[in-house]
Amino acid sequence: MEILMQGEHLESLIAEIFPQVGGDFSVEEVTEDGIRLRLLVAEKHLRPGGTVSGPSIFALADCAMYLAVMSRIGPEALSVTTNCSIDFMRKPEAGRDLFCEVRLLKLGRSLAVGDCLIFSEGTESPVARASLTYSIPPRR
Amino acid sequence: MEILMQGEHLESLIAEIFPQVGGDFSVEEVTEDGIRLRLLVAEKHLRPGGTVSGPSIFALADCAMYLAVMSRIGPEALSVTTNCSIDFMRKPEAGRDLFCEVRLLKLGRSLAVGDCLIFSEGTESPVARASLTYSIPPRR
Amino acid sequence: MEILMQGEHLESLIAEIFPQVGGDFSVEEVTEDGIRLRLLVAEKHLRPGGTVSGPSIFALADCAMYLAVMSRIGPEALSVTTNCSIDFMRKPEAGRDLFCEVRLLKLGRSLAVGDCLIFSEGTESPVARASLTYSIPPRR
Amino acid sequence: MEILMQGEHLESLIAEIFPQVGGDFSVEEVTEDGIRLRLLVAEKHLRPGGTVSGPSIFALADCAMYLAVMSRIGPEALSVTTNCSIDFMRKPEAGRDLFCEVRLLKLGRSLAVGDCLIFSEGTESPVARASLTYSIPPRR
Numbered sequence: 001m002e003i004l005m006q007g008e009h010l011e012s013l014i015a016e017i018f019p020q021v022g023g024d025f026s027v028e029e030v031t032e033d034g035i036r037l038r039l040l041v042a043e044k045h046l047r048p049g050g051t052v053s054g055p056s057i058f059a060l061a062d063c064a065m066y067l068a069v070m071s072r073i074g075p076e077a078l079s080v081t082t083n084c085s086i087d088f089m090r091k092p093e094a095g096r097d098l099f100c101e102v103r104l105l106k107l108g109r110s111l112a113v114g115d116c117l118i119f120s121e122g123t124e125s126p127v128a129r130a131s132l133t134y135s136i137p138p139r140r
Numbered sequence: 141m142e143i144l145m146q147g148e149h150l151e152s153l154i155a156e157i158f159p160q161v162g163g164d165f166s167v168e169e170v171t172e173d174g175i176r177l178r179l180l181v182a183e184k185h186l187r188p189g190g191t192v193s194g195p196s197i198f199a200l201a202d203c204a205m206y207l208a209v210m211s212r213i214g215p216e217a218l219s220v221t222t223n224c225s226i227d228f229m230r231k232p233e234a235g236r237d238l239f240c241e242v243r244l245l246k247l248g249r250s251l252a253v254g255d256c257l258i259f260s261e262g263t264e265s266p267v268a269r270a271s272l273t274y275s276i277p278p279r280r
Numbered sequence: 281m282e283i284l285m286q287g288e289h290l291e292s293l294i295a296e297i298f299p300q301v302g303g304d305f306s307v308e309e310v311t312e313d314g315i316r317l318r319l320l321v322a323e324k325h326l327r328p329g330g331t332v333s334g335p336s337i338f339a340l341a342d343c344a345m346y347l348a349v350m351s352r353i354g355p356e357a358l359s360v361t362t363n364c365s366i367d368f369m370r371k372p373e374a375g376r377d378l379f380c381e382v383r384l385l386k387l388g389r390s391l392a393v394g395d396c397l398i399f400s401e402g403t404e405s406p407v408a409r410a411s412l413t414y415s416i417p418p419r420r
Numbered sequence: 421m422e423i424l425m426q427g428e429h430l431e432s433l434i435a436e437i438f439p440q441v442g443g444d445f446s447v448e449e450v451t452e453d454g455i456r457l458r459l460l461v462a463e464k465h466l467r468p469g470g471t472v473s474g475p476s477i478f479a480l481a482d483c484a485m486y487l488a489v490m491s492r493i494g495p496e497a498l499s500v501t502t503n504c505s506i507d508f509m510r511k512p513e514a515g516r517d518l519f520c521e522v523r524l525l526k527l528g529r530s531l532a533v534g535d536c537l538i539f540s541e542g543t544e545s546p547v548a549r550a551s552l553t554y555s556i557p558p559r560r
Contacts, residue, residue, distance in 0.1 A: 085505035225365035
């Protein structure tokens with residue numbers, strides 16, 4: 001899978017397409033089969049007790065998968081998430097950023113499928129896993 | 141399934157447990173087998189074009205399932221989402237609130253399972269469906 | 281959603297397309313928004329103890345969704361399951377057939393989405409729920 | 421994760437617990453974080469055209485996850501699948517066995533979570549992916 005967009009272009013893309021949340025994410029690396037994305041954890045992502053909320057973890061997985069697809073097909077495509085299955089396995093560590101590692105498993109003409117592992121920074125056991133399907137509209 | 145908490149107590153519970161998002165939701169009705177919850181759509185929930193974002197729809201389903209479980213087991217329980225599978229089927233209508241209808245399918249001692257349909261206000265075809273599993277910790 | 285195929289045509293279709301398992305299923309009713317399918321439970325579907333196996337329940341949901349889609353778009357389409365999320369909630373009753381009630385939630389040009397509840401005959405609490413996505417290939 | 425059961429004991433366990441399908445599977449390896457299981461593809465697993473059916477792929481993932489859990493907690497535990505989310509991504513190659521690689525992501529006291537990739541023998545792109553949750557009953 002050829003890489004068409006690298007980190008800084010991907011970050012510009014998020015800022016444009018998701019203006020409310022663009023600043024929450026940082027592209028750590030475009031990897032051989034996907035991407036690694038950081039969630040810069042802030043007050044708005046937390047539940048009482050300091051743990052990151054489920055919807056914030058979902059948003060991280062969703063954005064990471066979107067960017068992984070964009071990194072391979074380029075910014076012109078209007079793809080949308082059609083399905084996500086997510087398992088919350090452990091409580092995230094308080095006061096730490098989260099990382100999401102996406103692995104693209106299929107990049108077809110109309111559907112892309114990938115899975116994600118999400119970690120608290122500096123820990124080895126994933127806090128969550130997710131798999132997502134994206135629908136890629138036909139080129140004109 | 142006996143109802144232990146009604147709408148206003150549930151709203152107080154959200155405000156306490158999810159302080160950052162508590163004001164986003166309104167309990168429309170505690171139904172025979174679940175709950176109907178409204179997302180008061182605001183600027184922060186939108187994508188360019190005016191449609192509600194996927195993470196906002198996930199947050200609605202997650203909160204609705206939580207409240208449906210709480211309405212039956214009471215506020216003392218510390219339950220957590222362990223799994224969610226969600227299908228995004230149609231683009232939400234711009235400028236309209238969303239409703240989530242939860243149906244509890246199982247309310248066991250340690251696991252609760254429910255499914256959700258999500259609608260734009262005033263429309264008949266669901267924009268999304270979700271199923272969620274909650275883990276209920278053992279009583280002391 | 282107009283109905284294009286009724287029960288006996290659907291059963292002929294299963295017998296042709298799934299010759300190894302066609303005789304396991306009986307179309308009970310093509311409903312307003314889907315279908316109700318019976319699994320004629322036999323020795324091969326059971327686990328020790330007499331309960332129906334998970335893979336047999338999956339096969340019932342998969343076949344029921346397939347027939348629900350076929351009942352609306354007709355037999356010529358080569359659709360395939362792309363995703364299934366299934367929750368096993370209760371042990372099926374020994375010695376009873378299972379029913380699957382499918383509800384089509386979306387029937388688009390390229391994707392169909394539906395959900396299923398599965399019951400042991402004569403009982404009110406579902407043994408499982410599932411949601412499935414089908415990919416419908418473009419017409420020539 | 422310490423390994424408590426190796427291949428031949430796991431195969432004896434399948435033969436005992438799943439007598440109708442035990443002979444369909446062969447344990448290739450108990451790996452560092454899971455297991456690799458082979459489906460010995462036979463006529464009964466096929467659809468017209470020679471491709472392996474969806475329910476057969478589900479059965480492979482379900483059995484592989486079960487054995488991965490058993491390999492770590494031993495044969496005495498009565499665990500059951502509570503959830504599976506599966507994506508069918510490519511058509512399996514006709515006339516080839518399938519392999520399922522399970523990776524255990526969480527092995528808690530009451531819940532185990534793992535994910536699977538499924539391949540046609542000799543190919544590099546997975547035909548399917550699945551994630552499963554197992555409920556492990558409390559020890560007496």
